[in-house]
């Protein structure tokens with residue numbers, strides 16, 4: 001079966017981001033502030049997480065509906081046991097062309113080789129600072145940069161495509177913009193700056209803490225010679241630039257300053273199996289109960305088809321237009337970035 005589908009704004013379904021776990025070994029202030037995600041915080045019990053069999057079944061259905069790319073995320077996906085087993089099964093799904101993983105990189109050195117052997121193609125490693133003290137502070141767990149840098153290098157050595165993601169928050173880590181750019185250029189790694197986003201309700205987001213793509217570019221151009229790179233495919237998220245005379249790129253995820261809802265082709269599956277059609281949705285659609293009922297694959301396909309057909313999300317566009325209505329939102333660590 002192959003039914004490419006469109007939502008109510010004409011956007012196809014192309015990507016599925018799967019959160020495999022809601023737990024994390026970090027407490028980044030902008031994502032899982034330690035004062036909220038503390039020892040008493042109730043994470044999902046194992047029985048509530050989708051099993052690998054359930055993830056594979058639902059991914060197969062998404063692939064039939066047009067999804068070509070899968071990205072595993074969390075929480076910290078490398079905390080989920082035996083992740084290569086899941087990857088090896090996802091690779092076999094007809095129609096899936098690309099499987100990526102987003103990680104904080106701490107356990108990447110240990111797993112890079114096995115992930116690659118299982119069929120993973122690329123990893124995005126989050127790193128917000130090269131300054132050890134600042135990094136320890138930002139991740140809320142006092143972990144230095146060393147394991148992350150080792151993870152990045154191990155992933156490269158294993159043959160994985162590697163990008164580095166840096167969330168930039170004004171008043172916190174703007175001092176790291178140029179050092180991170182130098183480091184990634186020397187390593188030949190694409191660096192992607194992510195504008196600080198108003199995901200969830202716990203990270204104290206304020207517009208004044210956002211450093212926009214334009215501000216970042218101005219800063220970078222004081223030291224680097226960058227040229228814009230053409231969009232590669234419909235729905236590409238990053239605005240891309242290249243260090244002139246090299247193949248090394250710098251990208252910007254401009255969720256705040258230049259929203260890209262009109263070509264957003266991404267669905268998200270939370271760790272407990274709810275489907276979200278926008279990063280900023282408050283309520284997902286419970287697919288886990290459906291997967292655990294006697295509904296057939298055909299029933300499930302029809303359900304997902306109708307959910308995508310009804311989709312009209314354009315949160316970032318509405319934020320830019322000033323027409324948001326203070327809706328409920330889900331936390332990033334739960335839905336997956």
Ligand code: SAM
Nearest residue numbers: 030031074075076102103104126165196197337
């Ligand atoms: N733990 C993994 C990691 O950090 O890479 C995967 C999950 S994390 C939620 C996915 C991505 O979301 C990371 O690159 C992280 O930096 C980004 N992120 C989290 N909170 C954010 C926020 N408030 N604004 C922008 N990006 C955010």
Ligand code: SF4
Nearest residue numbers: 024026028031075104
């Ligand atoms: Fe954990 Fe990633 Fe969120 Fe940081 S951004 S707290 S590493 S899930």
Ligand code: SF4
Nearest residue numbers: 261264278279315316
């Ligand atoms: Fe997609 Fe929602 Fe982000 Fe817009 S705000 S780009 S619809 S996830």
